[in-house]
Amino acid sequence: MIDPKLLRSDPEGVAKILKRRGMQFDWQVLRDCEARRKAVQQRAEGLQAERNALAKRVGQAKARAEDVTPLLAGQEQLSRDLAAAQQELETILEKWRRLTEVLPNLPAADVPDGTTEEDNVEIRRVGAIAAKDFPVRDHVDLGDRLGMDFAAAARIAGARFVVLSGPLARLQRALTQFMLDLHTREHGYTEIYVPYLVNRDSLFGTGQLPKFADDLFHVKDAGLALIPTAEVPVTNMVRDAIVAGADLPLRWVAHTPCFRSEAGSAGRDTRGMIRQHQFEKVELVQVVEPADSARVHEELTAHAEEVLKRLDLPYRVMALCAGDLGFASRKTYDLEVWLPGSGRYREISSCSNFGDFQARRLNARYRQTGQKPETVHTLNGSGLAVGRTLVAVLENYQQADGRIRVPDVLVPYMGGLKELVPAAPRAS
RNA sequence: GGAGAGAUGGCCGAGUCGGUCGAAGGCGCUCCCCUGCUAAGGGAGUAUGGGGUCAAAAGCUCCAUCGAGGGUUCGAAUCCCUCUCUCUCCGCCA
Numbered sequence: 153m154i155d156p157k158l159l160r161s162d163p164e165g166v167a168k169i170l171k172r173r174g175m176q177f178d179w180q181v182l183r184d185c186e187a188r189r190k191a192v193q194q195r196a197e198g199l200q201a202e203r204n205a206l207a208k209r210v211g212q213a214k215a216r217a218e219d220v221t222p223l224l225a226g227q228e229q230l231s232r233d234l235a236a237a238q239q240e241l242e243t244i245l246e247k248w249r250r251l252t253e254v255l256p257n258l259p260a261a262d263v264p265d266g267t268t269e270e271d272n273v274e275i276r277r278v279g280a281i282a283a284k285d286f287p288v289r290d291h292v293d294l295g296d297r298l299g300m301d302f303a304a305a306a307r308i309a310g311a312r313f314v315v316l317s318g319p320l321a322r323l324q325r326a327l328t329q330f331m332l333d334l335h336t337r338e339h340g341y342t343e344i345y346v347p348y349l350v351n352r353d354s355l356f357g358t359g360q361l362p363k364f365a366d367d368l369f370h371v372k373d374a375g376l377a378l379i380p381t382a383e384v385p386v387t388n389m390v391r392d393a394i395v396a397g398a399d400l401p402l403r404w405v406a407h408t409p410c411f412r413s414e415a416g417s418a419g420r421d422t423r424g425m426i427r428q429h430q431f432e433k434v435e436l437v438q439v440v441e442p443a444d445s446a447r448v449h450e451e452l453t454a455h456a457e458e459v460l461k462r463l464d465l466p467y468r469v470m471a472l473c474a475g476d477l478g479f480a481s482r483k484t485y486d487l488e489v490w491l492p493g494s495g496r497y498r499e500i501s502s503c504s505n506f507g508d509f510q511a512r513r514l515n516a517r518y519r520q521t522g523q524k525p526e527t528v529h530t531l532n533g534s535g536l537a538v539g540r541t542l543v544a545v546l547e548n549y550q551q552a553d554g555r556i557r558v559p560d561v562l563v564p565y566m567g568g569l570k571e572l573v574p575a576a577p578r579a580s
Numbered sequence: 581g582g583a584g585a586g587a588u589g590g591c592c593g594a595g596u597c598g599g600u601c602g603a604a605g606g607c608g609c610u611c612c613c614c615u616g617c618u619a620a621g622g623g624a625g626u627a628u629g630g631g632g633u634c635a636a637a638a639g640c641u642c643c644a645u646c647g648a649g650g651g652u653u654c655g656a657a658u659c660c661c662u663c664u665c666u667c668u669c670c671g672c673c674a
């Protein structure tokens with residue numbers, strides 16, 4: 153939610169900033185709506201004050217056992233006027249909500265200009281891409297005899313699911329454990345376990361609703377949806393709360409499955425584990441004081457990068473341009489890992505500073521002792537998307553014979569196993 | 581799933597037959613006094629959001645909010661309805 157005070161006082165200025173996202177919106181409608189709101193609210197509140205004063209006089213008269221009928225004369229008209237004014241005000245407020253809750257966050261000043269992915273700016277590249285002296289395979293080919301089974305998943309559930317078995321299942325668990333341990337032991341995050349089904353208010357708070365309902369799996373009977381990311385339940389920890397200033401920053405790390413309908417991406421990334429309806433993710437969330445959020449955004453990104461560094465996976469950091477920013481974000485860095493199988497970098501983490509945008513929708517505040525409550529800032533980032541990390545490990549650690557070397561940091565998590573060995577080709 | 585009880589300010593908790601209740605009291609917190617330090621004590625203050633006034637802040641003032649939504653009424657924390665959540669007992673169960 154954009155600060156309503158800003159929206160009311162300078163809708164044109166807001167429209168100008170949102171234009172950087174490639175977004176046109178009719179700010180004059182907002183301005184007119186606001187002008188009417190002010191007039192009607194004043195009228196409605198004036199009538200309410202009148203009614204309250206009358207009720208008070210009636211009460212006092214009754215207490216003195218006086219006849220109250222003369223006082224009640226004319227109140228019918230008042231009731232009708234009041235009801236009409238309130239009705240009108242409600243209509244205007246509803247319109248205001250409808251117009252403003254779909255407005256995305258304002259990009260930070262240092263977000264690069266641009267309209268599409270193509271305009272994102274590479275900030276840095278880390279890790280050398282190892283030259284292979286054999287034909288590289290992608291994770292689907294490699295996984296085929298390691299326990300990656302898309303056919304079984306299709307039978308069980310449908311397209312865009314996968315079954316992992318044996319060492320691959322364990323590798324996924326190892327990656328998860330490694331990430332959780334790194335963030336809890338070295339980066340100061342508290343591990344948190346949360347619901348995987350969330351209600352409408354939670355989805356509204358983080359910005360998935362009302363605009364992006366189609367991206368979710370809904371459990372209609374229960375009025376709930378499967379989480380598309382742990383960001384939703386974790387960030388909602390502070391919804392409708394006033395946190396003590398001394399308790400900030402809040403830092404949480406959660407491992408959850410994520411569920412996405414991928415409506416609108418039919419035909420895209422249909423091969424392999426890159427784009428699934430269900431995938432595992434380790435998510436970092438921070439709730440901080442406004443003055444800290446820009447710095448924390450850099451730190452949180454570094455925390456996610458550290459996972460890639462320790463896995464020795466080559467990656468680059470991209471600053472998203474204004475046109476490519478997510479709905480709720482004021483600034484985002486994407487981490488893209490090198491995938492030899494497709495010869496390109498692929499997003500494996502997205503680290504965003506939401507400023508006060510989510511916090512406003514969530515009504516999430518903090519209070520310094522003796523001060524007024526103030527809106528917090530929220531941030532999050534994948535640390536990392538586990539499924540895609542698994543893909544990256546397979547493709548970057550493959551050997552000429554199809555074996556996968558286990559990254560050093562994962563060996564303890566694999567019970568000492570140093571190599572994944574493909575099963576012999578099936579005799580058929 | 582069955583039966584019952586409840587939801588009030590940062591926390592606990594009172595609200596009588598609906599009337600001057602944004603709400604007693606306590607705890608906590610803030611400031612001041614007292615005190616060699618600590619402990620104890622005395623005093624004052626202490627919900628949130630919005631509108632108006634103001635250059636702005638302070639102040640003043642108005643409106644809303646006693647789980648949420650609707651209703652009855654001149655007037656609802658108090659009465660009625662629906663929903664959500666919590667608790668107790670029984671049943672079932674990972």
